[in-house]
Amino acid sequence: MSDGRWAPYVPVAQRRARAEREIDRLRRQGDPAAPVVIEGRTIARTFWGKAWCDTLEGYRDYDNRLPRGRTYVRNGSVIDLRILAGTITATVSGSSLYQVRITVKPLPASRWQIICRECGGSIGSRVELLQGRLSLGVMARLCSPQHGLFPRQTEISLSCSCPDGAVMCKHVAAVLYGVGARLDQQPELLFRLRGVDETELITAASRAMPIVTAVPAAGKLLEGEDLAALFGLDLAAPAEPPSSAAPSPDAAEPARAAGPAGRRRKAAKPETAAPARYDLTPDGFVKWWK
Template identity: 40%
Template sequence: MGYWGYPRYVSVAEKRAKAARKLKQLRKKNSDIKPILLEGKAIARTWWGKSWNLNLERYADYSNRIGRGRSYVRNDAVLDLQIDPGKVESLVQGTRSKPYAVVIKIKAVNKMIWKAIKAACEGKLDSLQELLAGKFPKALDEIFMAQGQGLFPSPKEIDFNCSCPDWAYMCKHVAATLYGIGVRLDKDPGLFFKLRKAKMKDLVTQAVEDKTRKLLEKAKKKTTRVIDESDLADVFGIDLEEPVVVKKKRAKAPKRASRRKKPLLSASKKAKVRSATGKPGAKTLPKKASPKTRDRSRFDTVAGIIKRSGRGITVAGIREKTGLDDKQIRNIVYKAKKQGRIKNLKRGVYIPA
């Protein structure tokens, strides 16, 4: 005590030093302790922290008393603050050596109010990140902050108790804890929904479902923005292996009755030509290669190129040498790998097995 029975003046530096010593002691006993430590002069910086404090300050029951806790928060006097569903517990360093224990109970959001808020959010929130960042339309700001009908609790939904001997309706330690909640919401807005026993995912579920439905509808209409599969590997630099495409056999056309054509040369004339030149009189044209023979030839060509490549070769390199398109080459590569004739040196580069 100081002169004339008044409490001795304690400087801000002394208060902070006392709080720091006590915090160090508490951390030795409990490593899970969570103090409220401000970064700068502002008690709250984000929409959630500022809105929490604004909500408390605008009620007449609190406006004249809650300000008593600002200096305690700024002096790092809130040594521990734990937020659980419907309950907040804290330790606040006061004039005594032992911190005061504060318990604040907050009711869950009224079911009818929560239902109305969910309906108001339909189609207006695209993601949880948008919600937690406080980046939403002004209309939602007004709905969330509506006195007695919004997300934030009114005095009648808050009950508190402190172990200090102060019999005031709201002591400094309770006020400091309430401001401490605003600081904590700055760093983790999701704690607000935990405290009020509300599922924040409910506010964006309908909006996400609407957006998903629209995307699915658009997906049915292929546009020029859709990347072709054959170009995907080149765009992203990855090796997309495709199964061998089995071509469907075309139905054979019914045979027509063939008419015997009159030979160009008679047998006797052919014999004369052979005897004179040693060669047949009529030239025999090469038959057109069948699809099976053509595919085999392509397979052998690609496999041979890969076999002769020293350091390996890519699809682009094979394309330059053969003129085949990427899809044909990948089908052949896939088949050759299945047969164990080639393997990957690395992604997109092939060498003999």
């Protein structure tokens, strides 16, 4: 509102044109804008983006502002959105260009430690974590309204340069929905925003996994006959190891043939055992050799 009157309504096409001019201006200044681009009507499509929007819609007293915020973010009014540690800043195109600043308190260390401890052993890798490929139990734990990773309503402070005196104006609501869309593409930004390191969840998982160091007992090892029975293969017998005993003096002198005098019988070539026709690959499968 200005001078006791509401700011004049600006059509969507005019707001988009202003937004494009502002984006071009920032690019020419060497500071590329980071607009929020929504394809279709769905704002968030992944686990992290949806969970952020669900948390936002769970805040009390903001119901009347959220629908306008959804409209603004869908029509491209959030022309520059930055998510840093503890801070969200944005430029929103409305009746004018407005600056939005949202501060989020760091996640309390005690709450983060409990999350790591309770989720440890359930997350296999950072890729699984950021892609949201988690069990239902881990998802529910991370999204817990009071004890999870997402900020409570009391942990967020909102401000906008527009003349609307509401705690959450439509520009702020659009930015908060824009955060959900941005988390679809960069879910790690949620951890940056809350001041925690997502790799600690993976470290907790690796600590929770048992490490086997004991050597199996002799009776637990599979010998050749056991492998043949297990896989139904006809395994060739391995070659006999050469004897380490010293040859006898008689063996050093080749045996004389019973033929003409002075003619020696050629020493027979030692027979070479057929090579084993199988081997085990590192994955534990039998590799057949012809």
